[in-house]
Each structure stands twice: as structure tokens, then as C-alpha cells.
Amino acid sequence: MPIPRRTARRTAATAAVLAVVLPLSACGGASGAGGEADASGKVEGSITFQTWNLRAGFKPYFTGLIADFEKEYPGTEVKWVDQPAEGYADKLSADAAGGTLPDVVNVSPDLLAPLAKAGLALDLDQAAAKYxxxxxxxxxxxxRVPGLEGTYAFPWYLNxxxxxxxKRLFREAGLDPEKPPTTxxxxxDQSLRIAEKSKGEIATLANIPTIxxxxxxxxxxxxxxxTAFTFNDAKGVELLSKYKELYDAKALDPQALTATPESAGKKFLxxxxxMNPGSALDLEKFRKQAPTLYDNIGITEQISNTGKDNMYVMGVMVNARTKQTPAAVAFAxxxxDAQRQMEFAKQVAIFPSTAGSLDDPYFTEEDGTDxxxxxIAAARSLKTAVNYTPVLLSxxxxxxxxxxxxxxxxGKESPKEALDNAVKACDRLLKQS
Structure with a gap:
């Protein structure tokens, strides 16, 4: 799947894997071979490693990585296959159904979940807990997958x-531009203040709340x-009620209901x-197209009441039915590992998931570039970030x-009615899957 943003739309992707893979659970059970495979033997033999649309941009990196592994573990052979982004979930489901799932597979949490439920993903808490x-x-x-014990993939890169x-809009509203909101x-409070001072001309946000x-x-x-979603509890209703207040006061942009990342970005530009989320590419765009904005740009962490930001995480799964468990686990x-993730992070705008890596000067020392x-701002937040999106949310x-x-x-439904109805619909879809 394309880098750096692994948030591509997979409208039917997970459903495709679920439909074909879950019936296989009768063969292995929810924990299946995953809980019993022995990874402690000699690292040897031939394994297949599958990535997700990475060959075009990173062939030298992966061929070098594989050569280094085979040198470190004589008697091993790694066959690398790379699948296109389109149809990746379909390919996974076909391989799972046909018993041809590669030994080591690049997955996102939502694609991992049905494979783990079918007993096809090795439980690393049992087979590789030392890592x-x-x-x-x-x-x-x-x-990790709700309803299952265990962890089913090595974390790879984060975003x-x-x-x-x-800062200018905050300053004009009488707010301290050096103290943006953090909760x-x-x-x-600050959004309502900006809307009031601008007489409804300036909204703070251009997007409705997501999961x-x-x-x-x-x-x-x-x-x-x-087995059930719970985002319609009292705190969920409270959040949506607050957004309704912002919307009525024009502190939330009136076009937020139909906003896309592109349209929201243009509003900020x-x-x-x-306020708006963004990337270094956006910052360069501001410098060229909106110098006044660029001169007043502030960068802060995501808004959070939990003290933890949101992360997008990719993983490397070991097939629970591989015939070369020690080699597959060692390669995944x-x-x-920290060395390989840091090398990869310096080639593309992603972040390593290994402990301590985000303290590297590459992620902490300014050099004057956007x-x-x-x-640096993103790396700081990732140290304690979590993946809030439920892996079973399609x-x-x-x-x-x-x-x-x-x-x-x-105003067509109360916040409570709306969330109750959403939970009912999501629970129904969950049961259907």
C-alpha cells in the first residue's frame, strides 16, 4: 500500500478477507496453530515475504535487507513478492482459502483481524514474547484483536x-498564539471565542469528528x-453535543459535513x-502559495483528553501454518528491528515503531527545514500514541x-439518537461479517 499515508480507502477490502477467511477458523480455531508454533529452533530454510505495493519505490532497500538476513543466517532463502495496492485484500483472501498464504506478510490491523480470527496469524505473545x-x-x-488473546503481528512503521x-487568527481573537489548545x-472554548470575535466569519475546524x-x-x-460498539455512551454523546454547539456558532465550518481533506486544506490555506491537520508537503505549499499564513504558522500536537495521540500502524505477520516458523519469525x-526501521524511515516520511528510535537526532534536532x-512534531507525539480505530471497524x-x-x-436527530442508531447499524454489520 502506498507510503507515506497508509490510510487509503479499503471499502470492501476487509469484507473480502472476512468472507473467505473466517470459515477456515473451523480448521484451526481462534488461536489455532498460532498459539503452539515453536519459533525456538534453528533458523534455516526457504520462506516467502509479501509486501504491499513497495517494490517500485524501494526495491534496493528490500533486496539489501534480504541479502543481509541471508548472510546473517546461512542456509536461509527469502523469496520476496510484492502485490499491488488494488486488490491486496482479495489476494490475501484467495491465498488464505487456498492454503498459499506467504510465510511473512505485510498487513494493516484491519486486514490482520480476520486472519487472526481464522487461526492463520501467529500469536507473537506466545511464539516471540521476548521481542x-x-x-x-x-x-x-x-x-491485538478484540475477542482474542495475543498479538498477531510485529509492529512496522508508523504515521x-x-x-x-x-497564530494570527488566534491573536486577533485575544488568544495566546503560543498556547494552542491541547484538550x-x-x-x-477557544473555537467559540474565535467565532464570536470574528462574528462567525472564522471557523476553527473544517472537519466533523471521526472515530x-x-x-x-x-x-x-x-x-x-x-462483539459490540460502545461509542454511544455518555462521553460520546457529550462530544457530539459539543460539536453541535460549535456547528451552530459557526466555529465549525458550515461545509464540514461534506468536507474532504483537500477542501479542508484549502480552507486553511x-x-x-x-486549525487543520497536515504534513510537511502542506507546509511547503503554504510557503509558496500563502506566505502570510506561512509566516504565522504554528505546529502543535493532536487534540487529546487521554494524553495519547492517534497513530496509523502497519505490521508484519507470520503465517501460523508456515513450515519454517523459526526462520519466518526471525525474518519478520x-x-x-530498530536498525532496519531507522534505515527505512530515512528514505520515506514514516516513523519507526521501535522503542528509543524516536529519540534519534533525526527526529529531535532542527535543521531549519520545513x-x-x-x-519532529510528529515523532514527539508518537512515543505514547495508540491506534484508536477499532480493527473491526469497516x-x-x-x-x-x-x-x-x-x-x-x-438537528435531524439528537446526538444520543444519532449515535444510538450508528451503533445499531455498526453492530448489525459486525454480525453480518
């Missing part, structure tokens, strides 16, 4: 994004068993909204939540 301490806690936990804010309470916002607000999103760890400014479920939020903001 857990090498990774950030939030990254390791990102590959996140800081918030940009317009949702501060965000709501990540509910998570960062402190809303429990799903029960521990993974033209200084019609005061090799790909994701890319470094954003990289794109169709996200649409149900998005539509419910829109109905509440428009």
Missing part, C-alpha cells in the same frame, strides 16, 4: 500528523470481546479556518458514523 520490549507499547498493542494553526475542552476523535476524547469505542523481526519541523461502519454525526449537527 515485545523492543517496540513502543502502543505499536505492539496495535496488532501520524501534527496540527497546524494560524478538547480548550479547543471548544479517532471519539477515541482521543476518552470514549470507549468497543467492548473487550469485540485561505485562512478561513484556524529482522525487517522490523520537513524536519513537521517530522469503511461501511465509518460511513454509518459519519452520516449519524451529520444528522446530529443538522
Amino acid at each position: 515485545e520490549k523492543e517496540y513502543l507499547p502502543g505499536a505492539w498493542a496495535g496488532h 501520524t500528523g501534527p496540527l497546524f494553526y494560524n 478538547y475542552g480548550e479547543l471548544f 479517532e476523535d471519539f477515541g482521543r476524547y476518552g470514549v470507549p469505542l468497543m467492548n473487550d470481546e469485540g 485561505t485562512e478561513a479556518v484556524a 523481526h529482522f525487517v522490523t 520537513a524536519t519541523r513537521v517530522r 469503511e461501511q461502519m465509518k460511513t454509518e458514523l459519519r452520516n449519524a454525526v451529520a444528522r446530529a449537527l443538522q
